[in-house]
Structures are given as C-alpha cells and as structure tokens.
Amino acid sequence: MKIYDVSMLIEPDMMVYKDNPSKKPVFENTANHSNSVAHETKVSLDVHCGTHIDMPLHMIEEGKTMDTFDFTRLITPCKVFDMTYLENPVITGNDINHLPIEKDDFIIFKTKNSFYDKTKGFEFDYVYVDESAARLLKMLEINGVGIDSLGIERAQANHLTHKLLLEDDIIILEGLELKSIAEGNYELVALPIKLKGTEGSWVRAVLIEK
C-alpha cells in the first residue's frame, strides 16, 4: 500500500483565492516552551483555504452543511484523469465525454495547475471546469469531483459549475496537489473536520494505491 499526500501545506503566506488577504490563515502562538510548560496554537482559517471540500450551502440557499452530509462518501475509490495536455485553461464537456466516468464515481482532474509555482501568488489563469462539463458530470450522477485549483470554476456568471453540481449534492474537492500523481485508480480519503453548519471544511486528502 502506498499513500500519496495530495494536500496543500497550510501556512501564513500560502496562496489563497484571488490573493485576498482576508483569506490568509492566521497562526497565533498562545503558549510556548519559553513561557509555559506547553506549546499551544490557535489558527484562524477560512473554510476554503488550502485543500478543502465545498458543501451545497456554499452556493445553494439552505443547502446541506458539513455536519448534515454523509461524510463517508469521502472514503471512496476514485479515478484520476490526466488533463495536463489541454491547451486552453478550461475543461469542457467535449474534453471529458470520452472518459470512462460512471454513476457514483469520484473523479479527479489533474491539470497544469499542479505545476504552477504557488509562491508567485494566485494564478488567475488557472484551469477550471466549465458549465458544459458540469452538466455532463451531473447527468452521469457522480459522487464527487476533485481538481488542483482553489476554485472549480473561475469567474463565470451565476457560478453555474458550482450550482449544477451542488444542487445534486455532488461533492467538490478543491486545492489538490497532483504533480506526482499518475493517471489511474486509487482509494481517496479526504475526511472533513466536523464543523457545525459550515459550507465546507479543510481536509487532509490522500490517494492510496493498493
């Protein structure tokens, strides 16, 4: 069994969505070995920081939240598709309609995003999933979809990619790091923290090769 860590490191100067400073994590050291018997930390963290999942409430009024969702769907077989060959920074329905995607699959798109140097700040021209691909995935009734960008869509009107998927409770997993992951079948484990009422959660995502 080989376990691949596909999660972003959470740190104060990490890349956050659109370089918005209010989305940067804040680490507060509340005690340490120079002033106490213990080292203790408090972290202030936007739910969409680093590798995380979006729940329906993120885009759907009264949608399901982190604690009302069947989290066991995040221990699942999954299929990683290598989309790094795409020239345009978008995944469309035409790009994926030949792929072996079936009902209840958890699929992950590896794109050029995984090779972007995150120390440069946010990549505004990132590869995203457009409405036509979202409609296809919705029709196929997949379990969830993961991608190696902080957003599964970019700045489309009405956030249709999110909405089409989330209105059918299809899990969205964002912020994966897939540089060293080959196309193929894995077991995905990406359990969310049990936050009450939130529209998502950070996860430690791993791919297991058996």
Add this chain to the structure above:
Amino acid sequence: MKIYDVSMLIEPDMMVYKDNPSKKPVFENTANHSNSVAHETKVSLDVHCGTHIDMPLHMIEEGKTMDTFDFTRLITPCKVFDMTYLENPVITGNDINHLPIEKDDFIIFKTKNSFYDKTKGFEFDYVYVDESAARLLKMLEINGVGIDSLGIERAQANHLTHKLLLEDDIIILEGLELKSIAEGNYELVALPIKLKGTEGSWVRAVLIEK
C-alpha cells in the same frame, strides 16, 4: 464495511478544556445568501479543540510538528479496549498490563468519559492515563494511544504522561467519542490537517469495521 464517526462536533458552545473561554471555537460568517452569491465562513480554532492529535512539540522543546511527522501512521489497524468498568477515574499500568498490546499497535481506551453529558461543561474528574500506564505503553513501543477525554492526563506535575509518550514520538489522540463503539479491532483513520509548524491538529476520526 461499517464506518463509525468517533469525532466531536465543532461548534461555538462546545465543551473545551477546563472551560477556558479562549479555547472556544469562533465561527465568523463572512458572506451569506442574503448579502452575496455564496455562503462563506472563517473559523478560529485552538489546535486542541474537539477531536485532535498532539505532536511532540506540544510538550517537547523542538519536538516534531504536524508537518514534519509521518502522518500515514494515522491510517492504521487499532485495538479498542473497554475500560468503562474502572471505578477510579484513572488508567494505571496495573489496569492494562494484562491487555494484548504489542509493538506498533495503535490502542484506544474507551472509558466512562464517553458517557459524560458534554452540555454540562468540562468534566474535571475525567478518566485519564497516569504515568505508570504511560511508562508501560512506552516500553511496549506502541504507535499511538487514543482516549475519550480532551486530555490524556489531568493535572499531574510535569505532564509526565504526555512527555513520556511524546519524547518517543508516540501519537496521542484526544477527544474521541466512543459511546457506541464495542471493544475490538478496527481500522483507524484520523488524518490531521497539514498545518505548518503546529503542535497538533484537529482530525475527523473514524473507526472502520471490515
């Protein structure tokens, strides 16, 4: 395959260590469907809030941190021992020296703590693991130990239970909810969030029965 969630719900009024108000999580709703296209939340969370693991740095100067530790040790077979029969609120070496604990085991103690009503605030008289039990577990070279209290020890001088375990990189998993878990063998998954430099992390802990 049956998956048991053994994690505390993270919410503003949850039970925290010694009822310390600064340890209560703070949820900030930064956008919602009445004022934005999306619902967004930021959470300020002490690393030792809810179900979490302690890393060596918590009690050992320059000890390992969340991001320098082999986190794959938290996908592991584990043995749950039912200690709810104990009359005194402490697990000693004598209480566990007959148990089938072997090198590299991950063990979990189910105690009366799991039946405490957490809405009453912190249980100061909780069941903990004393120095003699820690010395035995250290000698046995276990992988990790979990318990259903927010602290594996209570208020012992020098925090010896923590120190004896952490100086040998033995994982401590605290804040489990084990009320409905029977003694026996499971697969434990309790992956920590990839926080840089911290002395621990929240986890979503599950026990899998195969």
